[in-house]
Amino acid sequence: MRILLVGAGGVGSAAVAIAARRNFFDLMVVADYSAERAGRAITGRDHRFLAAQLDASSAEAVAALCREHSITHVLNAVDPRFVMPIFNGAFAAGADYLDMAMSLSHPHPTEPYAQTGVMLGDEQFAVADSWAARGRLALVGIGVEPGLSDVFARYAADHLFSEIDEIGVRDGSNITVDGFDFAPSFSIWTTIEECLNPPVIWEAGRGWFTTEPFSEPEVFDFPEGIGPVECVNVEHEEVLLIPRWVDAKRVTFKYGLGTEFIEVLKTLHKLGMDKTAPVMVGGVSVSPRDVLAASLPDPATLGDRMRGKTCAGTLVRGTGLDGLPHEVYLYHVVDNEWSMREYGHQAVVWQTAVNPIVALELLASGVWSGAGVLGAEAFAPSPFLELLSGYGSPWGMRVGSSQLAVA
Numbered sequence: 001m002r003i004l005l006v007g008a009g010g011v012g013s014a015a016v017a018i019a020a021r022r023n024f025f026d027l028m029v030v031a032d033y034s035a036e037r038a039g040r041a042i043t044g045r046d047h048r049f050l051a052a053q054l055d056a057s058s059a060e061a062v063a064a065l066c067r068e069h070s071i072t073h074v075l076n077a078v079d080p081r082f083v084m085p086i087f088n089g090a091f092a093a094g095a096d097y098l099d100m101a102m103s104l105s106h107p108h109p110t111e112p113y114a115q116t117g118v119m120l121g122d123e124q125f126a127v128a129d130s131w132a133a134r135g136r137l138a139l140v141g142i143g144v145e146p147g148l149s150d151v152f153a154r155y156a157a158d159h160l161f162s163e164i165d166e167i168g169v170r171d172g173s174n175i176t177v178d179g180f181d182f183a184p185s186f187s188i189w190t191t192i193e194e195c196l197n198p199p200v201i202w203e204a205g206r207g208w209f210t211t212e213p214f215s216e217p218e219v220f221d222f223p224e225g226i227g228p229v230e231c232v233n234v235e236h237e238e239v240l241l242i243p244r245w246v247d248a249k250r251v252t253f254k255y256g257l258g259t260e261f262i263e264v265l266k267t268l269h270k271l272g273m274d275k276t277a278p279v280m281v282g283g284v285s286v287s288p289r290d291v292l293a294a295s296l297p298d299p300a301t302l303g304d305r306m307r308g309k310t311c312a313g314t315l316v317r318g319t320g321l322d323g324l325p326h327e328v329y330l331y332h333v334v335d336n337e338w339s340m341r342e343y344g345h346q347a348v349v350w351q352t353a354v355n356p357i358v359a360l361e362l363l364a365s366g367v368w369s370g371a372g373v374l375g376a377e378a379f380a381p382s383p384f385l386e387l388l389s390g391y392g393s394p395w396g397m398r399v400g401s402s403q404l405a406v407a
Contacts, residue, residue: 001024001025001026001072001364002026002028002069003027003028003029003071004071004074004090005031005075006032006082007031007056008030008037009032009037010348011143011349011352011353012032014343014354015075015356016028016030017343017345018391019360020045022357022361025048026048027049027050028049029051029069030050031051032053038051056078056082056086057082058089059086059092060089060092062074062085062086063089063092063093064093066094067093071095072096073097073098073363074093074097074098075099076097076100077356079101079187079190080101080102080104080190083103083123084103087099087124090138091131091134097137097139098139098356098359099142100143100352101141101146102237102240103120103121103122104193105117105122107198107210108198112198116209116210119208120237121240124140124373125373127373129372131372131373132372134371135371138372139363139376140241140375141237141238141241142356142359143356144312144352145238145253146241146376147352147355148355148388148395149313150238150377152331152381152395153167153314153377154376154381155330155382156328157246157247158381159382160316160321160328163318163319164318164319165250165317165318166249166251166318167250167251167316168251168253169253169314169315170222170231170313170314170315171231171256171311172226172229172231172311173311174225174226174229175306175307175309175310175347175348176308177302177307180297182264184296188289192268192274194234194235194236195214195235195255197234198212198213199233200235200240202240202242202243202250203249204250208239208243214234214262215233217232218231220254222313223313223329223333223396223398224309224396226333229258230258232254232255233252233254234254238251241375242375244375245377245378249318273288274289274292275287275289276288276289299346303339303340306336307336309334309335310347311331311332312351313329313330316328316330326399328397328398329397329398330395331395331398332388332393334347335347351393354388355388358391362379
């Protein structure tokens with residue numbers, strides 16, 4: 001296996017650190033718009049790692065770099081603005097493709113909080129037949145959420161339930177950042193995209209529909225000492241992926257943002273700082289969201305200041321194999337102290353990065369295989385969960401109610 005990793009930011013650099021301990025691949029070319037950053041990501045690594053400069057907005061440049069190094073698999077670790085050129089570049093070069101966030105959505109032009117417009121991943125699924133006909137695999141949404149959360153959904157359907165009423169992904173943490181009143185632990189560009197777009201819900205008989213941002217608040221009790229966190233609906237890929245392969249009556253995604261974070265995002269929206277269309281400032285054309293991202297600390301640099309744990313998980317309610325009502329929360333917790341000590345990377349980016357590396361190892365061994373545009377739900381979940389535990393990061397399962405109250 002010869003891998004092109006596009007993006008040497010927080011998640012990409014963590015992926016390098018995780019992959020360096022595994023022996024399933026022959027080459028990993030780490031590419032970034034900044035050649036210096038790509039070089040930093042592979043400093044101290046063995047001969048299998050190379051650094052390269054790449055403009056991820058150019059499908060032609062992605063394809064050329066793939067051909068130059070005989071790449072077999074492209075791993076996209078940059079923000080979702082660049083999904084389509086990287087996706088198309090991989091296809092043009094005859095390589096398989098993996099990402100952790102799918103092609104961008106565009107709200108319905110007249111009823112954004114009732115009807116879907118262009119949904120997350122629509123551009124990729126539109127060409128699924130071409131990928132299948134070519135015998136190439138695009139494994140989409142294989143980070144932690146989406147990704148591991150989708151593996152949990154498939155595991156529950158296969159092994160724990162006879163009928164599923166709801167699959168609800170619930171993400172939360174108790175992480176704080178010393179010295180900052182507001183310092184997101186993940187890309188603010190992606191966070192805004194997820195949280196301010198109309199959230200999507202799926203229901204059997206109705207299909208996909210949207211609601212207002214931050215709708216249906218609930219207080220969810222997260223495991224391993226994290227505790228109660230207010231969660232709200234946000235737009236996320238799981239709701240678009242899970243119903244394609246898993247039979248459930250309802251699918252949701254709720255993010256544990258907390259009241260203060262929600263208020264900050266609402267204020268940014270009111271001020272127009274979430275906009276991506278450029279505005280003129282002193283004769284310079286600049287995107288407000290890019291200005292915001294440049295003004296905040298780089299999440300990859302915050303590890304030493306972060307304290308606490310992050311939890312990604314999937315809540316499933318329905319009828320158990322015994323015919324009785326059943327509820328489980330399958331989850332994965334990473335302690336920032338552990339990830340910094342063991343890998344030198346903060347918990348949120350490490351938790352995202354480990355899953356595509358696990359998937360690549362399963363593809364390299366032939367345990368997972370397929371063609372077309374597929375989510376993690378299309379594959380057997382048990383080998384993934386077993387291998388994840390083998391990476392020193394076990395998953396857990398809690399049986400019983402975990403929603404404390406409606407907020």
